[in-house]
Amino acid sequence: MPTSARPPARDVVVVGGGIVGLAVAWRAAAAGLTVTVLDPAPGDGASRAAAGMLAAVNEADFGERDLARLNLAAAARWPSFAAGLAAASGRDVPLLRAGSLAVAYDADDLALLRRALALHRAWGLASEEISAADARRREPYLGPRLAGAAVVEGDLAVDPRGAHAALVAALDVARGAPLGAPLDGAAGGTVVRQGAVRLERSPTGRVVAVHDDAGTRHAAGAVVLATGATATGALLDGLPQVRLPVRPVKGITLRLDAGPGLALEHVVRGTVQGRPVYVVPRAAGTGAGAGSGPNHREIVVGATTEERPDDRRAEAGGVFALLRDARALVPGIDEAALVEVTPRARPVTPDNLPLVGPTAAPGLLAAVGHGRNGVLLAPLTADAVLAALTDLTDPTDPGPAAAALAATDPLRFATRGAPA
Numbered sequence: 001m002p003t004s005a006r007p008p009a010r011d012v013v014v015v016g017g018g019i020v021g022l023a024v025a026w027r028a029a030a031a032g033l034t035v036t037v038l039d040p041a042p043g044d045g046a047s048r049a050a051a052g053m054l055a056a057v058n059e060a061d062f063g064e065r066d067l068a069r070l071n072l073a074a075a076a077r078w079p080s081f082a083a084g085l086a087a088a089s090g091r092d093v094p095l096l097r098a099g100s101l102a103v104a105y106d107a108d109d110l111a112l113l114r115r116a117l118a119l120h121r122a123w124g125l126a127s128e129e130i131s132a133a134d135a136r137r138r139e140p141y142l143g144p145r146l147a148g149a150a151v152v153e154g155d156l157a158v159d160p161r162g163a164h165a166a167l168v169a170a171l172d173v174a175r176g177a178p179l180g181a182p183l184d185g186a187a188g189g190t191v192v193r194q195g196a197v198r199l200e201r202s203p204t205g206r207v208v209a210v211h212d213d214a215g216t217r218h219a220a221g222a223v224v225l226a227t228g229a230t231a232t233g234a235l236l237d238g239l240p241q242v243r244l245p246v247r248p249v250k251g252i253t254l255r256l257d258a259g260p261g262l263a264l265e266h267v268v269r270g271t272v273q274g275r276p277v278y279v280v281p282r283a284a285g286t287g288a289g290a291g292s293g294p295n296h297r298e299i300v301v302g303a304t305t306e307e308r309p310d311d312r313r314a315e316a317g318g319v320f321a322l323l324r325d326a327r328a329l330v331p332g333i334d335e336a337a338l339v340e341v342t343p344r345a346r347p348v349t350p351d352n353l354p355l356v357g358p359t360a361a362p363g364l365l366a367a368v369g370h371g372r373n374g375v376l377l378a379p380l381t382a383d384a385v386l387a388a389l390t391d392l393t394d395p396t397d398p399g400p401a402a403a404a405l406a407a408t409d410p411l412r413f414a415t416r417g418a419p420a
């Protein structure tokens with residue numbers, strides 16, 4: 001295709017406008033850099049399916065100590081990130097702060113829960129076992145048949161779609177012009193609804209521009225890949241030194257419209273005969289299911305996990321199992337309306353840690369592979385990428401966050417050989 005437009009060079013071009021790419025773009029624009037985000041469908045990747053749990057404690061799992069440290073550092077960023085984003089965008093970005101209840105359906109599930117609680121104790125994560133009766137006192141919508149429970153006060157939740165919309169708005173505000181208006185080189189961010197098809201390198205090998213599928217060349221001081229689970233193979237042609245092993249792991253979430261009869265206040269996570277399931281409420285009047293009235297709220301049920309790409313098919317068996325297990329924990333969802341079934345793929349790396357920061361190609365940074373915690377990790381990733389772009393140490397929390405981020409170095413697969 002002919003090159004019909006030559007937009008002015010930007011400090012940064014971000015390829016991919018999911019929650020991660022947009023968080024990077026907003027932080028960069030807010031720091032005074034000029035930013036273009038390329039994405040044919042911003043927000044329609046994994047970020048669309050995400051339930052929005054910011055669950056550093058409940059996500060802690062055996063063999064994933066580095067990820068647990070990273071998740072904790074990321075969770076600490078969310079309150080200030082949400083407040084800053086709300087101020088910049090003029091939109092509410094509310095956090096659900098009631099905490100989460102981890103519940104066990106039967107005796108075997110309780111044994112699993114206690115194993116997780118022992119891990120929390122060993123790693124210094126705050127959780128507390130409570131009786132099923134106590135759990136029901138805290139959350140009256142829990143079902144009558146539970147073997148036990150625990151409370152995790154510190155785990156938060158956010159509506160990822162609301163946060164994504166706020167990021168688009170904040171970028172627009174930073175730029176001072178309506179979304180989609182012609183580029184003028186002004187400071188701030190712009191979202192261009194095109195796919196990236198090629199990275200251009202200078203004779204010295206530095207990545208200097210991105211070509212989109214309309215034939216436009218976007219010159220950039222630096223390029224950030226935030227393409228989620230989408231294969232980056234074609235983009236990385238000619239850059240054999242850059243290895244970003246991300247595979248798609250499909251998952252389905254369900255969105256329900258709950259009326260006033262199901263005013264759930266806590267994230268409820270649990271296992272039902274060994275199968276994990278969660279039920280995540282939004283504040284009344286918010287979320288995709290809130291269309292039916294001010295006392296209605298969205299409730300997200302999730303999620304299936306399958307080692308395969310996102311084919312956008314919602315298998316009946318997966319949907320059935322989620323509803324069956326969710327109603328075993330919260331029977332009131334029987335009365336809610338099913339408004340959406342959303343299959344997408346998590347972008348997963350061989351060690352379940354994301355790839356964040358400079359790659360082996362000068363001018364090219366990675367912000368991919370955020371797996372099952374990309375919403376949680378987006379603010380920390382954005383700060384880390386901004387620090388790399390500007391060569392600054394993150395001034396807010398150089399200690400624990402910097403140590404946790406060391407595990408996300410994209411060079412770890414380039415130097416250690418092929419991933420599993």
Ligand SMILES: Cc1cc2nc3c(=O)[nH]c(=O)nc-3n(C[C@H](O)[C@H](O)[C@H](O)COP(=O)(O)OP(=O)(O)OC[C@H]3O[C@@H](n4cnc5c(N)ncnc54)[C@H](O)[C@@H]3O)c2cc1C
Nearest residue numbers: 016018020045046047051052053196228251373374375376
């Ligand atoms: C079912 C499910 C439930 C989840 N629940 C949670 C949760 O509760 N909490 C949590 O923290 N995380 C959760 N996650 C994980 C989270 O959704 C992801 O880690 C996160 O959304 C990744 O964000 P991203 O921006 O990297 O990717 P995406 O949201 O997938 O965005 C990538 C974007 O890149 C674009 N793109 C790809 N290739 C190109 C190209 N060549 N040119 C231009 N654009 C391109 C795509 O169009 C897409 O918009 C869940 C995921 C799933 C699937």
